[in-house]
Amino acid sequence: MPEFKTVRGMRDFLPEEARIMKYIERRARNVAESFGYREIVTPLVESYELLATKAGEEVRLRMFAFKDLGGRMVALRPEFTPSIARVVATTLRNEPRPLRLFCLGSLYRYDEPQRGRYREFWQSDFELIGSSRPEADAEVLSATNRLMDRVGLRDCVFKVGHVGVLRGVLTEEGLNDKVQNAVLQLMDKKQFDDALALVKNSGASEKSLTVLRSLVELKGNRVSKIVEDMKKCVDSYEKAVVAVENLSEILRLVVESGCEISVSVEAGFARGLEYYTGMIFEVYVPELDVALSGGGRYDKLVELFGGEPAPAVGVANGIDRIMLAMQEQHVIMEEAVEKKVIIIPVGDETKTDALKIAGMLRGANTMVEFEVMGRKMTKALEDADRRKIDYAVIVGKKELDERKVGLKDLKKREQITVGIEELTETLKN
Numbered sequence: 001m002p003e004f005k006t007v008r009g010m011r012d013f014l015p016e017e018a019r020i021m022k023y024i025e026r027r028a029r030n031v032a033e034s035f036g037y038r039e040i041v042t043p044l045v046e047s048y049e050l051l052a053t054k055a056g057e058e059v060r061l062r063m064f065a066f067k068d069l070g071g072r073m074v075a076l077r078p079e080f081t082p083s084i085a086r087v088v089a090t091t092l093r094n095e096p097r098p099l100r101l102f103c104l105g106s107l108y109r110y111d112e113p114q115r116g117r118y119r120e121f122w123q124s125d126f127e128l129i130g131s132s133r134p135e136a137d138a139e140v141l142s143a144t145n146r147l148m149d150r151v152g153l154r155d156c157v158f159k160v161g162h163v164g165v166l167r168g169v170l171t172e173e174g175l176n177d178k179v180q181n182a183v184l185q186l187m188d189k190k191q192f193d194d195a196l197a198l199v200k201n202s203g204a205s206e207k208s209l210t211v212l213r214s215l216v217e218l219k220g221n222r223v224s225k226i227v228e229d230m231k232k233c234v235d236s237y238e239k240a241v242v243a244v245e246n247l248s249e250i251l252r253l254v255v256e257s258g259c260e261i262s263v264s265v266e267a268g269f270a271r272g273l274e275y276y277t278g279m280i281f282e283v284y285v286p287e288l289d290v291a292l293s294g295g296g297r298y299d300k301l302v303e304l305f306g307g308e309p310a311p312a313v314g315v316a317n318g319i320d321r322i323m324l325a326m327q328e329q330h331v332i333m334e335e336a337v338e339k340k341v342i343i344i345p346v347g348d349e350t351k352t353d354a355l356k357i358a359g360m361l362r363g364a365n366t367m368v369e370f371e372v373m374g375r376k377m378t379k380a381l382e383d384a385d386r387r388k389i390d391y392a393v394i395v396g397k398k399e400l401d402e403r404k405v406g407l408k409d410l411k412k413r414e415q416i417t418v419g420i421e422e423l424t425e426t427l428k429n
């Protein structure tokens, strides 16, 4: 037999890692619920056409796509947003707005595996559908910031921009959507020279090139100053000015609401996914050079899937990368540590009663293991010690006859005899 390994880009999460992952998921769910988001579960496999409709070239080319046995072209979802847009455009068509939806699950992209980049990864998404107002954008930024705070991450920076600024300039210069997408994609990859060359070759004016060059330089954490400079920079492009004003209002709402958030505005910031129409953002920590989360406004996506036009804004929080960041920052998870108990019967004759006691303790919400290896007492206690179990309940014939058991504190190495009826209470205290 060959020695089987995980497929390239796929990973096992062993108990320690799975524990962190599930902790992040719980916190994400709590944060989502505290903002009124309801969870929905959508399929891992969707039609290729749905997924390819509006994803950027980047994601489209990296889908795990295949024909199912019925000959349908399908793919493993590379992101949640198309599934959400599908649900909103169809099943939830008549639900009152706004809709606040939350998704959690795995996604698949044929990326080149490296630290923080895998072919299977997990996200928790918050999507707010139905409002085009800046308070909706501000809510998604605040919820994301709350999540970072709740998992215990420090020094997060929100890189924020607005695709309407760049698109505003390019539209008024007469560049069509296809060229605009290509330009934004190059800018997303920081290939600014290539982006500008493409703009120039598409017939844009010299003035627009100067404007774009200055926009790329405009970034930093002095939010009001940068926004003001952006506005001056694009003042002859009406649509771009409207976009800057929208960005300015979103950031004002977030900051003035008392949300403790660290923002860096970047005027030349673009994101790979084509469907963004307004504010866009990514979250970083100093310890990692990849974004933990990414999001923004996508006002046209729902109608693309045949729904009534529905403005929307959302975020995809990358659980794998949040986990990496927590490990880098040595975050201590705030979890109630449960006491662990092992039940060890002395010999076969007390086994049934020992099992009953285990059931009784579990009924009282205690974490209980049962000795299933048939080990002798000394070996069983040694093993419990090694696995950092707190207490051993020793069920011997003599004590059992008096409805009692031995209770050993494995940390203090002290043993007492306790009545079975008092056991739950004694362990609690």
Ligand code: AMP
Binding pocket: 079, 109, 111, 116, 117, 118, 119, 120, 121, 122, 123, 273, 291, 292, 293, 294, 295, 316, 317, 318, 319, 320, 321
């Ligand atoms: P995107 O859907 O590309 O906007 O990504 C949103 C978030 O998902 C990113 O900020 C990452 O945290 C996470 N993510 C995207 N691609 C990967 C990947 N290949 N491996 C791990 N996490 C990813």
